Amino acid sequence: MISLKPNCTAITFKNMEKTKENFIFLMYGTIEKDRIDQEIQRNQEMVDGGYVTAGQIQDQLDYLKRLKADPNYQNGNLPRGVEKIILQVMESFTFWHSINEVDADFFLTQDNYIHNLINVSITFMVSCELAKLFNNKPEDFSLSNIWNHDINEIKKAKIASEDEIDYITEQFARNESTRSQAIKRFLDFRNKSVAHNDNDTGMQWSDFVSTINFVNRAWGIIDEYYSPNCFPRPIQLSDQLYIPLQPHFTLPQIEQMKEARLKLMEYMFKAASTNLLTGAQDNIKPFGDLKITVKIELQRK
Incomplete structure (x- = not known):
């Protein structure tokens, strides 16, 4: 539930009261x-x-x-938590990435129309979701707006260096001269190729990974500010995703997919603890250790 300012009825970032409870709701859903x-x-x-x-x-x-x-x-009018968006992006991307890591005689792993159609669809979906976090209109429930609202308090808390905090602020600002090339190419792709019928901007998957790593670091700092001295939240990866693929791949291939997915997820999670300027590791850890959940269904005869 989100409390609004007096005389406001529309649920927007601009209209909500800027209380800790509201921000926690926006962050975690x-x-x-x-x-x-x-x-x-x-x-x-x-x-x-x-x-x-x-x-x-x-x-x-x-x-x-x-x-x-x-x-x-x-009625489903409340915004999704930022954490939910981040996890959905990572889980979708890493699942598709894991399938493409396997060399198999199956249409999902080969260059054909269906494979390319799925690839484009996932690219557009994860790009739209990730780009939402950079929105900076006053009404938007975005990571950018949360960051800019809390920037001074985050500096006072000394969770990260002022240089890194200023760098993150520059990446969220709509200033082409200060944005990293990877984030610029990613946002250009979202704003031009996805949202409009413009030419390909030259974005690579490495740009997407760099952008999600940046988001994870910014998210980690904000999470540390709002939830200090808390245990990282364990992340449950469903093992059920690969069940429909079992008739088409060998068991070693399925295991290879799972390992590839887990490796990339862990790499992205590590970014939350990595200084964006120096590469040094710290104790910021919004996500806990990855756990695999398996759902077992008993079938009645």
Whole structure:
């Protein structure tokens, strides 16, 4: 739920009250509608069971009930959390990347119309999602607007060096002379080739990876500012994604895909702890260790 300024009705970044609670909502989002009833029941059972932390659990239970009753939540009008967008981009990109790492006699891994169609579709999808984080209109719920609102407090907190913070601010600004070439090519691709019918801007996948690494570092610093001294959140990668591919690839090939996906995800996660100017590593870690989840379904005879 997002609280708005007096006399405002439209849910926008410009209209929302600039409270810590609202920013945390923008950053991490909220629970999906298909899971909220289960979470309400789980919290209710813990409250009824007399847990030591029942007071905190009751607060969470009350919040979930208010959220479920919120018309904006019911109608899907609340913005997605920035973290959800970042993870969706990385998971989609790394999944498609992993398939292309395998040398197999199957149409998904070969140069043909269907492969190219899927490649273009995924390129456009992840580019549109990632570019949203750079939006800087006053109404936009973007990483750029969150960063620029908190920039002075982030400097005071000394989470990162002032030079690196200024560099990140320059990348979010719409100034072609200060943006890195990789981010410039990526945003040109999104703004010209995707949004408009212009010529190819020459973007490479390496530009996309560089841009997501930049986003992860900026996200890591903001996450550290709003959630200091917190354990990194573990990320669950679903193993189910590869099940439809099993009839078409050998088991070693499937394992090769999973390893390629995990390796690239870990590389992107490491960027959150890497100074953009010096390359030095620090303790900023918004994402925890990757875990693979496997869903087992029992089939009735």
